[in-house]
Amino acid sequence: MYIRFHESTKTFHLFNEHFSYIMCILENGHLGQIYCGKHIHDKKDFTYLVEKIPRAMASYVYEGDRTFSLAHLKQEYPVYGSTDYRHPAVEILQDNGSRISDFRYESHTISGGKPKLSGLPATYTESDEEAATLSIILKDPVTQIRLELLYTIFAFGSILTRSARFINEGEAPVHLLTAMSLSLDLPDKDYVWMQLSGAWSRERHIKNRPLEQGILAIDSMRGHSSHEHNPFMVLKRPSATENEGEVLGFSFVYSGNYRIQAEVDTHDTTRITVGIHPDCFDWKLDVGESFQTPEAVMVYSANGLNEMSQTFHRLYQKRLARGFWRDRPRPILNNNWEATYFDFTEDRLVEIASKAKECGVELFVLDDGWFGARSSDHAGLGDWYANKERLPQGISGLSRRIEALGMKFGLWFEPEMVNKDSDLYRAHPDWILQAPGRSNSHGRNQYVLDFSRKEVVDCIYQMMETILSQSRISYIKWDMNRSITECYSAALPSDRQGEVFHRYILGVYDLYDRLTTAFPEVLFESCASGGARFDPGILYYAPQGWASDDSDAVERLKIQYGTSLCYPISSIGSHVSVSPNHQVLRNTPLHTRANVAYFGTFGYELDLNSLTEEEISEVKEQIAFMKEYRELLQFGTFYRLKSPFEGNETVWMCVSDDKKTAIVGWYRVLSGVNLPYSRVQLQGLDPDVVYSNPMNGTVHYGDELMNVGLLTTDGTSGETPRDIRNYGDFQSRIYVLKAAEK
Numbered sequence: 001m002y003i004r005f006h007e008s009t010k011t012f013h014l015f016n017e018h019f020s021y022i023m024c025i026l027e028n029g030h031l032g033q034i035y036c037g038k039h040i041h042d043k044k045d046f047t048y049l050v051e052k053i054p055r056a057m058a059s060y061v062y063e064g065d066r067t068f069s070l071a072h073l074k075q076e077y078p079v080y081g082s083t084d085y086r087h088p089a090v091e092i093l094q095d096n097g098s099r100i101s102d103f104r105y106e107s108h109t110i111s112g113g114k115p116k117l118s119g120l121p122a123t124y125t126e127s128d129e130e131a132a133t134l135s136i137i138l139k140d141p142v143t144q145i146r147l148e149l150l151y152t153i154f155a156f157g158s159i160l161t162r163s164a165r166f167i168n169e170g171e172a173p174v175h176l177l178t179a180m181s182l183s184l185d186l187p188d189k190d191y192v193w194m195q196l197s198g199a200w201s202r203e204r205h206i207k208n209r210p211l212e213q214g215i216l217a218i219d220s221m222r223g224h225s226s227h228e229h230n231p232f233m234v235l236k237r238p239s240a241t242e243n244e245g246e247v248l249g250f251s252f253v254y255s256g257n258y259r260i261q262a263e264v265d266t267h268d269t270t271r272i273t274v275g276i277h278p279d280c281f282d283w284k285l286d287v288g289e290s291f292q293t294p295e296a297v298m299v300y301s302a303n304g305l306n307e308m309s310q311t312f313h314r315l316y317q318k319r320l321a322r323g324f325w326r327d328r329p330r331p332i333l334n335n336n337w338e339a340t341y342f343d344f345t346e347d348r349l350v351e352i353a354s355k356a357k358e359c360g361v362e363l364f365v366l367d368d369g370w371f372g373a374r375s376s377d378h379a380g381l382g383d384w385y386a387n388k389e390r391l392p393q394g395i396s397g398l399s400r401r402i403e404a405l406g407m408k409f410g411l412w413f414e415p416e417m418v419n420k421d422s423d424l425y426r427a428h429p430d431w432i433l434q435a436p437g438r439s440n441s442h443g444r445n446q447y448v449l450d451f452s453r454k455e456v457v458d459c460i461y462q463m464m465e466t467i468l469s470q471s472r473i474s475y476i477k478w479d480m481n482r483s484i485t486e487c488y489s490a491a492l493p494s495d496r497q498g499e500v501f502h503r504y505i506l507g508v509y510d511l512y513d514r515l516t517t518a519f520p521e522v523l524f525e526s527c528a529s530g531g532a533r534f535d536p537g538i539l540y541y542a543p544q545g546w547a548s549d550d551s552d553a554v555e556r557l558k559i560q561y562g563t564s565l566c567y568p569i570s571s572i573g574s575h576v577s578v579s580p581n582h583q584v585l586r587n588t589p590l591h592t593r594a595n596v597a598y599f600g601t602f603g604y605e606l607d608l609n610s611l612t613e614e615e616i617s618e619v620k621e622q623i624a625f626m627k628e629y630r631e632l633l634q635f636g637t638f639y640r641l642k643s644p645f646e647g648n649e650t651v652w653m654c655v656s657d658d659k660k661t662a663i664v665g666w667y668r669v670l671s672g673v674n675l676p677y678s679r680v681q682l683q684g685l686d687p688d689v690v691y692s693n694p695m696n697g698t699v700h701y702g703d704e705l706m707n708v709g710l711l712t713t714d715g716t717s718g719e720t721p722r723d724i725r726n727y728g729d730f731q732s733r734i735y736v737l738k739a740a741e742k
């Protein structure tokens with residue numbers, strides 16, 4: 001992969017074998033966008049693509065010239081206060097009240113690898129050969145603000161990452177009001193916009209609509225990336241499918257307020273911007289200070305959505321997630337939340353864990369309710385020491401008992417929150433986010449600690465560090481159960497209140513960083529009332545996340561299918577829970593609950609003591625199956641084959657790197673009588689390898705399975721031998737296909 005600069009035409013070409021990204025320095029010193037798409041040959045001059053014609057009502061930069069208007073030029077980082085009336089990437093409020101800026105090219109450098117972003121999560125490289133980085137320096141001559149735009153192109157996929165850094169080299173402070181991470185102008189609007197939206201317990205459903213003139217955006221102003229809209233968006237050509245056609249995916253490596261927007265002008269040019277939400281953002285940049293935006297990641301695919309997702313999966317699994325657990329199959333866990341909620345004793349927990357151990361579970365997780373005066377959601381948050389009435393031997397005693405069973409022990413925290421009924425709040429009532437003289441809203445009876453303050457983060461770290469050092473803890477579930485309201489910090493002056501949302505997230509990242517550094521072998525699972533912070537920012541610290549509080553198998557089909565558009569299977573927390581399910585009261589077969597949960601981290605969210613002997617033997621088989629195949633399921637190449645958003649059936653599959661094993665998950669929501677024949681064309685197999693299908697004992701070449709398809713015919717008539725468990729609503733099957741011995 002290369003980055004070339006052609007001096008004579010002032011053109012940059014970033015490319016690898018699949019992808020090209022071309023920019024140039026325009027005559028006013030701003031950066032122009034020339035091409036983003038499938039790889040094309042490099043050459044010196046692409047400037048014919050900077051199209052300029054006189055247009056009525058346009059405003060022009062140069063006297064005597066009626067062609068150079070930024071309104072009609074494709075740009076890389078448009079400013080506010082120019083001849084361009086579209087939404088800018090940057091807006092800076094200056095001492096004299098002006099918001100106009102004019103960032104002009106000064107210099108650039110090209111280097112191997114990828115620099116770290118200070119204090120922020122970001123993708124990374126492990127050698128200089130994995131990626132190349134272009135740093136372009138621009139400067140505003142009036143404010144003397146220096147702007148560094150970073151572009152990194154990866155070798156292994158069509159991936160371009162971007163961020164911006166502002167340095168105040170002037171003589172007066174300024175306020176950054178808009179500082180986007182990515183801005184990209186595309187030459188047409190012939191795209192379908194796809195987003196992952198929902199609400200608590202139905203996160204990341206796929207929603208599509210065509211781009212049209214005007215503005216289309218998703219965002220969060222809740223202080224976290226939100227259940228409502230994941231910080232991810234896809235533009236696909238209308239004819240693109242899972243396996244064909246042009247697709248561009250945009251993902252934001254950030255966990256706070258954000259906005260992803262497409263602005264289509266009336267000449268059908270599309271401007272994409274990705275970054276911190278400009279509303280409620282106002283960062284004071286004092287003389288000599290710098291501000292680094294979070295990273296935005298763009299993935300291009302000429303071969304449909306599956307390829308785009310696989311590129312994101314590889315990048316986020318291998319070069320965003322880090323640490324001990326990055327490449328390791330995840331432990332099968334049993335979490336007590338839906339088994340007991342707040343109603344447990346130490347002995348009851350050990351009873352649940354013992355049964356789990358008997359079935360083969362490897363990790364027992366104690367959820368909410370173990371600390372302070374926490375017997376309901378009215379008290380205790382902030383007091384991170386064991387409730388001795390419930391746990392007489394503390395967390396250290398309980399963790400020793402669990403380990404004595406031969407299992408690992410994990411613990412739930414909600415570090416960012418406090419109940420008013422807590423020792424922490426009584427000692428520091430001013431440590432919550434609240435505006436002077438105004439009432440403060442609660443969510444789930446809790447208040448948000450001011451994580452923009454170092455002393456608050458220090459205090460929480462100390463409490464967590466103590467528990468972690470004194471006990472045998474192998475896993476932490478980090479929860480966050482409310483959105484931020486009345487965002488005001490008692491520690492910041494009035495002209496810095498617009499920084500609180502971002503400083504809060506920096507505080508969250510700081511705590512994650514300290515804990516993961518001090519306890520590198522602890523597995524972190526993020527959670528925010530299910531999936532309200534299922535974003536790439538958190539994935540940098542916690543390699544897996546609880547995808548949703550909805551553990552119903554049918555609901556999970558949509559949630560996990562949508563999530564897979566951007567996030568790797570190894571990151572998707574998925575558990576088997578009881579029937580009827582606690583969220584939707586639906587009864588689903590035990591095997592279907594497991595068949596869905598296999599495509600994730602896998603665990604149980606119930607008391608296995610409540611199952612029948614027959615069910616327990618099924619659970620034992622499930623756990624044995626997951627242990628055998630989890631490496632493939634979590635780290636193989638994932639393909640979506642049939643969408644739960646489009647019909648009654650869902651099909652997806654994972655293929656091992658050597659293509660010798662593939663696991664297909666087939667799910668049918670409602671049953672039917674005398675159904676049509678059905679088959680599904682598989683993906684990613686070796687066409688020349690013969691695979692055996694243990695469901696019916698047949699063998700098939702890979703090309704046959706990919707072109708003729710795998711037969712999935714089912715119904716209440718036919719000759720196929722039947723297992724009574726496999727009829728009725730909410731059915732599913734797992735097909736394990738193995739390369740037959742030669």
Ligand code: DGJ
Nearest residue numbers: 337367368527529530549
């Ligand atoms: C919300 C989480 O999503 C649940 O899994 C559980 O941990 C509860 N919070 C506990 O309060």
